[in-house]
Amino acid sequence: MTKRAYNFYAGPATLPLLALKKAQNEILDFKGSGMSLMEISHRSKQYAKVHSEASTLVKELMGLPNDYKVLWLQGGASTQFYMVPLNLQKKGKPMEYVNTGAWSKKAIKECKFYGDVNVVASSEDDTFSYIPKDIKFSDDAAFAHITGNNTIYGTEYHKWPDVPSTVPLTCDMSSNIMDKVIDTKKFGVIYAGAQKNIGPAGVTLVIVREDLLDRVPDNTPTMQKWKTHSEKDSLFNTGPCWAIYMCKLCLEYLKELGGVSAIEKINRDKAKILYDVIDKSDGFYKGHAKLDSRSLMNITFNLQTPELEAQCVTEGLAKGLVGLKGHRSIGGMRASIYNAMPIEGVQALVDFMKEFQENNQ
Numbered sequence: 001m002t003k004r005a006y007n008f009y010a011g012p013a014t015l016p017l018l019a020l021k022k023a024q025n026e027i028l029d030f031k032g033s034g035m036s037l038m039e040i041s042h043r044s045k046q047y048a049k050v051h052s053e054a055s056t057l058v059k060e061l062m063g064l065p066n067d068y069k070v071l072w073l074q075g076g077a078s079t080q081f082y083m084v085p086l087n088l089q090k091k092g093k094p095m096e097y098v099n100t101g102a103w104s105k106k107a108i109k110e111c112k113f114y115g116d117v118n119v120v121a122s123s124e125d126d127t128f129s130y131i132p133k134d135i136k137f138s139d140d141a142a143f144a145h146i147t148g149n150n151t152i153y154g155t156e157y158h159k160w161p162d163v164p165s166t167v168p169l170t171c172d173m174s175s176n177i178m179d180k181v182i183d184t185k186k187f188g189v190i191y192a193g194a195q196k197n198i199g200p201a202g203v204t205l206v207i208v209r210e211d212l213l214d215r216v217p218d219n220t221p222t223m224q225k226w227k228t229h230s231e232k233d234s235l236f237n238t239g240p241c242w243a244i245y246m247c248k249l250c251l252e253y254l255k256e257l258g259g260v261s262a263i264e265k266i267n268r269d270k271a272k273i274l275y276d277v278i279d280k281s282d283g284f285y286k287g288h289a290k291l292d293s294r295s296l297m298n299i300t301f302n303l304q305t306p307e308l309e310a311q312c313v314t315e316g317l318a319k320g321l322v323g324l325k326g327h328r329s330i331g332g333m334r335a336s337i338y339n340a341m342p343i344e345g346v347q348a349l350v351d352f353m354k355e356f357q358e359n360n361q
């Protein structure tokens, strides 16, 4: 058995061991075909089954109503930053965003290529340490956009903002898709780069309510329309077959665990263990996010000095705890504990943190 590190990287991130093993077993000979799935046509019956199972798993696990389409696209969540306004714009209507961090800002920047953007709420005044309350979108907005979980700052929405019934709510769920049960009907569009919570890098999951597919202007290049991909079930061109296959294996594993409600419970337990150590450290560890905005997925914290933080990262690494350095833009430390991080990994981290505190305070 190869030694597995506990991997706290923010993304690409740890994957379920059983999904990796399944892939390992099938890598040379996919289900008796004598070929690797990587070598098989994206139009073959073998791949078609994988493709449709992956989409079905998303629908099942998220409880998607029938009028939602599941798309597997490329270009990362960053490409959706422009595809959202491109596909949802409405002449003369403002596009409204909440700014909760670096990823929101990038989304806002891209939207500005398409027209006026209203930033209706922001937490920039306090280093994005919270999710704004009382968010109000206007009735005539073309769409509303939020970032479900702020990977860099470690904050997450625990209650979705209300939107006027005519305004589709759009959410970047790259780092919290399927971390908890949500009412998907509240959303018009959900998108997520796969590499944090549901699979490897190389594919982006986009979920779109059917009625929104027709808004896109006619003079839009074919590949940039969600409608193109929806009509061809994400097989308009050669998609990232292997990445979609890996997502399927990860989602299958999630389903076997008991689905999103089961993982939500585990995620809450994992986050609590970690936040408890921070809260009971007498200020040795200082959490970045405000209590009511704390992320279940990315736990961000600081020590007294950058030197001590660097020492903590290095000593953690020596114990097989990888990827604890905070994002370069805010420093400090970050433990990303996505769905695939086992509770044993979090336990190993808190044991180390307690010991590190004893030795260094």
Ligand SMILES: *Cc1c(COP(=O)(O)O)cnc(C)c1O
Pocket (backbone or CB within 6 Å): 011, 075, 076, 077, 078, 079, 103, 147, 149, 150, 151, 172, 173, 174, 175, 193, 194, 196
């Ligand atoms: C990582 C991340 C992105 C960027 O995703 P790419 O797939 O690399 O484009 C966007 N939004 C959020 C919230 C992220 O965490």
